[in-house]
Amino acid sequence: MKIQLLVDGGDMKPGPAISQKLGPAGINIGKFIQEVNKATSSFKGMKVPVEAEVDTKTKTFSLKLRSPPVSELLKKE
Numbered sequence: 393m394k395i396q397l398l399v400d401g402g403d404m405k406p407g408p409a410i411s412q413k414l415g416p417a418g419i420n421i422g423k424f425i426q427e428v429n430k431a432t433s434s435f436k437g438m439k440v441p442v443e444a445e446v447d448t449k450t451k452t453f454s455l456k457l458r459s460p461p462v463s464e465l466l467k468k469e
């Protein structure tokens with residue numbers, strides 16, 4: 393199962409949208425948020441697209457970061 397998110401770099405917080413997607417899959421939401429925050433910490437203050445591949449059988453996930461949108465990069469400059 394793929395989940396696409398647009399998160400604040402290094403500052404993702406739990407919310408209903410992510411809970412509704414990960415809860416039924418049996419993924420530890422705290423651990424997921426911790427991993428996303430660690431992976432996006434270099435993009436603090438910007439929105440970062442994150443794609444998560446969730447394996448519901450093994451209850452594991454992998455993250456793939458995309459580069460921030462051009463509008464976010466321009467705001468930073």
